[in-house]
Amino acid sequence: MKRYSRITGTGSALPERRLTNADMVTLLAQRGIETSDDWIVERTGIRARHYAADGVNASDLAFTACRNALAAAGCRTADIDLIIVATSTPDMVFPSTAAILQHKLTEAALADGDVAGAKGCPAFDLQAVCSGFVYALTVADAMIQSGAAHRALVVGAEVFSRILDFNDRTTCVLFGDGAGAVVLEACEHDGSGPGILSSDLHADGQHVGILCVPGTVSNGSILGDPLLKMDGQAVFKLAVGVLEEAARAALAKAGKTEADIDWLIPHQANIRIMQSTARKLKLPMDKVVVTVDQHGNTSAASIPLALDHAVRAGHIRPGQQVMLEGVGGGFTWGAVFLRM
Numbered sequence: 001m002k003r004y005s006r007i008t009g010t011g012s013a014l015p016e017r018r019l020t021n022a023d024m025v026t027l028l029a030q031r032g033i034e035t036s037d038d039w040i041v042e043r044t045g046i047r048a049r050h051y052a053a054d055g056v057n058a059s060d061l062a063f064t065a066c067r068n069a070l071a072a073a074g075c076r077t078a079d080i081d082l083i084i085v086a087t088s089t090p091d092m093v094f095p096s097t098a099a100i101l102q103h104k105l106t107e108a109a110l111a112d113g114d115v116a117g118a119k120g121c122p123a124f125d126l127q128a129v130c131s132g133f134v135y136a137l138t139v140a141d142a143m144i145q146s147g148a149a150h151r152a153l154v155v156g157a158e159v160f161s162r163i164l165d166f167n168d169r170t171t172c173v174l175f176g177d178g179a180g181a182v183v184l185e186a187c188e189h190d191g192s193g194p195g196i197l198s199s200d201l202h203a204d205g206q207h208v209g210i211l212c213v214p215g216t217v218s219n220g221s222i223l224g225d226p227l228l229k230m231d232g233q234a235v236f237k238l239a240v241g242v243l244e245e246a247a248r249a250a251l252a253k254a255g256k257t258e259a260d261i262d263w264l265i266p267h268q269a270n271i272r273i274m275q276s277t278a279r280k281l282k283l284p285m286d287k288v289v290v291t292v293d294q295h296g297n298t299s300a301a302s303i304p305l306a307l308d309h310a311v312r313a314g315h316i317r318p319g320q321q322v323m324l325e326g327v328g329g330g331f332t333w334g335a336v337f338l339r340m
């Protein structure tokens with residue numbers, strides 16, 4: 001018997017405001033910039049994205065996603081002993097969005113009449129941009145396997161609309177806001193039950209400049225550009241290579257092959273990257289969960305959002321094996337292979 005961590009509930013949240021590509025055409029036209037539904041769909045597969053209203057932060061979206069995940073897992077906030085939030089768009093420079101989220105969850109639990117919330121449990125943010133969720137899942141899995149935690153909330157939450165340059169049509173049409181969360185819980189079995197079977201994480205800092213928000217807060221003002229910069233073609237080329245490698249490495253560690261993948265959930269950045277990854281792994285597109293068309297790229301939120309949608313739609317079922325794959329700024333990338 002070995003200790004594993006398994007997903008017992010998923011949840012997600014999308015802001016109400018939905019912008020179609022037609023809305024983006026209008027928005028950019030106000031700045032004298034041209035784009036089109038055809039261009040965006042053909043190059044990216046994106047048809048719509050959601051933007052948070054003013055005053056709605058990553059912790060607010062994370063809160064809703066966590067409440068939904070807790071309900072799906074059938075557990076209370078007080079049962080949680082670890083909170084990790086993957087985000088590149090935190091509410092504040094500090095404290096962490098995870099600490100803010102912990103307080104919001106605790107207040108809501110007390111308002112529900114529970115005697116306790118999540119007060120006191122460790123809570124921290126993890127920064128690996130669009131790979132954040134697979135990084136966070138791997139860290140939570142290690143803490144659960146070691147006995148340091150028993151039941152964790154692992155969250156990806158982003159308000160990327162706040163860091164977009166709406167004068168740059170090559171980037172601003174790609175991203176959206178949202179959050180996804182899972183309850184990850186300890187269990188014991190001989191390897192045939194549910195849980196995280198393997199993971200494979202990487203970073204290569206030589207590529208910092210191809211996808212970044214270079215600005216920072218310094219001496220009371222913003223030093224450098226606080227908006228997203230991307231060399232799209234460089235990112236594209238790196239992404240298609242590393243996503244195949246990471247999936248193969250995670251499969252090898254679990255003693256599995258491509259044939260053991262029931263579902264692939266790649267980071268939802270661009271349909272062409274996802275199609276290329278699926279081809280290399282010899283998977284038909286009907287085994288790939290696709291939400292990029294409706295959500296755009298929600299960075300660390302994209303994988304848990306897609307997972308929650310596929311679970312709630314009844315596509316991903318207990319016992320099935322799922323490959324999650326992240327890739328993004330850093331450059332960072334990684335994969336988690338798990339059984340539901």
Ligand SMILES: CC(C)(COP(=O)(O)OP(=O)(O)OC[C@H]1O[C@@H](n2cnc3c(N)ncnc32)[C@H](O)[C@@H]1OP(=O)(O)O)[C@@H](O)C(=O)NCCC(=O)NCCS
Pocket residue numbers: 034035036039040043044130169170171173230231232233235236239269270273297327328329
């Ligand atoms: C960003 C991306 C969609 C651009 O597609 P591309 O095929 O590389 O396009 P290019 O940058 O070569 O631009 C081609 C043309 O389209 C134009 N274009 C760029 N954005 C446009 C837009 N929103 N609307 C209309 N035209 C656009 C360019 O100006 C260029 O025109 P030109 O040939 O007259 O100069 C693509 O590179 C990509 O998806 N990269 C990966 C991005 C990603 O996934 N990032 C997140 C990873 S976590």
